Amino acid sequence: MTLLVVGASGHLGGEVCRRALAAGQRVVGTYRRAPGVVDGVDWRPLDVRDRAAVGALIGTLQPRVVVNCAFEYASWVVTADGAAHVALAAAEAGARLVHLSSDAVHGGRCTPYLDDEPPAPVFPYGAAKAAAETAVRLVDPSAALVRTSVIVGDAASRQVRLCFDAISETGSVALFSDEIRCPISVDDLAAAVLELVESDHAGLINVAGPEAVSRVEFGLLVARVHGLDPARMRTTTIAESGLARPPQVQLDSGRAAALLTTPLRAVSEFLSRP
Structure with a gap:
């Protein structure tokens, strides 16, 4: 059974790959410009902007799980459209989807944000992440969407x-x-993501430092x-x-703390x- 990490050459994607490999899973990781440095990953080039390419890769691999870590700070097409392409292909393949989102979807206030609060972005990257969330939730209501903070x-x-x-x-x-x-260690976040892979949690969940x-x-x-x-x-x-x-x-990660065994330090x- 295969775990596909989209955007595996990035910081979080690489750590997710390392941990999954250590747990004995077969891991396929995608990259856009250059493969990552994690040994043991089956590296595949992929441009998430290309809907047909995304569908072809996931359709061929038939992964059990897809973890989408792909984004580009200044690109709506990569961050928003790309997330929709991955969600569509994962749903067609019947794969479990864990999608990484961001606290950038919020506009800022003095009280913490709960998991299900609607986005109110104030800058383009936050708007792209909010659009990605909407697409993923419409395509696959069973997907887990992880809102996180500074990694x-x-x-x-x-x-x-x-x-x-x-x-x-x-x-x-x-x-x-x-x-x-609310900064979070990449180690803690990757461990939390892999726990969510094996859970049946659906919808938004905050996973950030306390x-x-x-x-x-x-x-x-x-x-x-x-x-x-x-x-x-x-x-x-x-x-x-x-x-x-x-x-x-400030993200309130109380739901994640109760659901997961991974400590959020x-x-x-x-x-x-x-």
């Missing part, structure tokens, strides 16, 4: 490298003091763990940047183990 890995992961850049003398990044999220921190607070934690000087950190606000971004988005805990 953090080791020192090579994107979110940690952004903090390094903000502290570097030659960097160009400034961290937002007023953008608050600790809400600003981008600046996250950067300070990274600096402390890696022995960097926090005084050199460049900071800004959303208003000063001129960007349209949701400010405080606070960012201060998993960052303390570099």
